[in-house]
Amino acid sequence: MSEKYLSRNFGVTDSHKIEVYLKGNGYSAVRNALKIKPENIIEEIKKAGLRGRGGAGFPAGVKWGFVPKKTDKPKYLCVNADEGEPGTVKDRYIMTHNPHQLFEGIIIASYAVGINTAFIYIRGEYENIAQRLEEALDEARAEGFLGKNIQGSGFNLDVYVHRGAGAYICGEETALLESLEGKRGNPRLKPPFPASVGLFNCPTVINNVETLANVPVIINVGADAFQKTGQKGDGGTRIFGVSGMVKKPGVYELPVGTTLRDIIFKHAGGMKGSRRLKAVIPGGMSAPVLTADEIDVPMDFESLMEKKSMLGSAGIIVIDQETSMVDVLKVVTKFYAHESCGQCTPCRIGNAWIYRIVKRVAAREAGKRDLDTICRLANNMLGKTLCPLGDAAAMPILAIMKKFRTEIESHLEQ
């Protein structure tokens, strides 16, 4: 029925080993791509409508195009594997079951942009996956897909795995660069953008794991087929991570544009037992919550934007009627208060302040005025912070406060 670009071999025995990968026609994309002119690869990726899978959804080909062609400095590729968005597990599955497809993406992207060094920045908690990646890198080197003169093309590439130390903020691309440079993971002021001044002040491409894993697919099936699988300007599939009160929580690779209703009720088996759907967070915790009657939305960037939410990292959290939205709010606010890096004022103080009010709300030690304060403070963060974390916190808080105000108020009155 639908294409399985990324998850085809999820569950296949030893799918992470190179001999199994090669048997399934693995690395053919690399072999082919190395014969194509780099600029044509970038064009192909642009045509395919591959949008970033990390959350922001920026077109990958366009991003690559921003890197200066002529520069005296080395260029770097950083693979963002700091999968920290609550509700998101897709990269973990790709790296566990399909590391070589990620490497193919890394090799092709590096070749297209003219990069000879790539770093995989992986979240610290993924310790065994980091180990698996190291082993897989050794295999790829042994087979001549990494190192000097890859497959006789004259192209060289080294890939290093770097483990983070457990900070959500290091998934923000410039904080990732700081952390990779050995500094405190604080986001940088932009501009300059990483494409011109990135890692060690050199031009840098930063792509999410899933984004890169799609690159060999585009080389194999062609931009048109890839594009057609998804939506216009938003091609391919997404690995939806479904969690919460559904019968079959898990990861589901489905075309971009599949409706949220289908994902929950067709693929994830519907609600667990007699639970009834109350709300859905559609794209990782930062995505504003949708109510039960908003789930006919197609899961693509544009459609969710129209609903004032976002596709983000496609981590779907299903909330049932028995779950209190006050508890949801508490989890959300606690997370951002804990994960704010603390360098800019609104995010540092706003999140901590809001969480403290929410705790009082949960304990029924607050009044309606406190609810107004929560909204006012969230609005004072929104659009006014240095990096997207402020917005990522403010948006879900404001959505919960708007859509579930009655429930929260009645909680206070109980």
Added chain:
Amino acid sequence: MKEKPMVKIFIDEKLVEAEEGKTILQAAEAAGIAIPHLCYHDAFEPRGTCRLCLVEIEGIPKLELSCSTTVKEGMKVRTQTDRVREARKGVLEFLLAEHPMDCPICDKAGECKLQDYYEEYGLFESSFAESKTRREKKRDIGKNLIHDQERCILCARCVRFMDEITRTSELGIFERGHECVVDVYDGMLIGNNYSGNLAELCPVGAITDKDFRFKTRTWFLDKGKSVCPLCSRGCNISIEHHKGFARFSLPKRVYRVRSEYNPQINSYWICDKGRYEYSYLDKNRQTTIHAVKNGQPVPMDWEQALDHCATEIKKLIYKNKTSRIAVVLHSWLSNEELFLAKKIFLDDLQAKHIYFSDLPSEEGDDFLLTSERSPNRKGALELGFDVKPFALKNVEDTIDILIVFGAFLIENFNPADIREALTHIPVKILITPQESELNPLMDLVIPSAHIAEKEGSLTNTDGIVQKFSPALVPPGSCHSELEFLSGLGKGIEENFSFYKRLSSGDAVRKKMAEDILFFREKE
């Protein structure tokens, strides 16, 4: 240097021209339009974290940082719209939520940016109903500094100063989010010679100066600009002093020394020596005339003392023995004073013995502090002095009058040797601002002024000539050496009309420029 092209922008409908590459904040400040900011400081790259300097730019939906957005031709910036003011208010509300509000006991009160901005943009009732987080209020972070972690707004100016200016990196930001604190790294204390700048750099009262803590309130202080005399760099300083109160006086005048911006010399900084070693201005001052005749004190005012000096010199003129006058000068004297001394003693009187006695050199550093401990040695050299030290031995028999400026002899010789040498000299005059062991050995001591108390110019180690005006009024009977020397020149009467014209620093400087190419080029 190639000039950068100018860009025209509009700030609050006012046309402003700014150099290409400048930020909106810089352009606005240059045009006299204030944009509030806390983390931004001109000495560092913008950091963009306080979020107070957000402005509206036509065509951009979000508010933008004025500290990091560079000007573009035709840009239309608005700094006072409701949206901008609301955003500022929002940031201030966040900052004040956790702020301890201990302004009544905060040394920064009165010159605190957070206080000023709250007056301008805040003035709201607090809606912070939580209890404020307690943090350390008296953290010792170095020899001169205390850090109050509750007052800290995490602008990281201090951290950046240590990283970028002194490159000693004693400070860092620890923990994350709301738990963030500025602190010294384990086992480190800020001990470098520039630590005092942190208290000045801190926009709030988080880093305070141990020397200034709880001593007075900032609004009682008057400021006077001067040049630091403690080495030959010539850093620009501001001397902050207290007039005292109507009903009681204070034991001192000067409460602190701060830096004055000078891009050519010291930028925004001064060293700790220049900042903290100001007590000489108030302590052990010689403020009265001390005259002794036949072992008995003689009452004398300043004019009489000056007269006495002139009379003693005239006696030698009549005897044609002015070569037997010995003068000990020093390099704390201004260019003008040294010029007059040279005119009188070398050119007019042809005294054989002209010496210099300065503080001995000490170690300098590779930033501002030089090894010379006097501010005008370069000036003395440019004036043509042979800056030779006073030789105590074997000169006393050839000296009839000894005129010593400053008490630095004490630093260079054993007091017993000085006492022995001086017994052979019939007339001994000392012109000094300080009390010292030398003073009782002289038969006339005339109190003089420090650089902070007079006008003139100094030539720093790089040959930069800097004019200065009095920051303080000289105490008691203290008069500047300029007044003394021009008075002496007149009193000797040989060249009365010449010295009559040279009674102000400006007049002497003009003459100096006429005579000496070096100073002419510096005019």
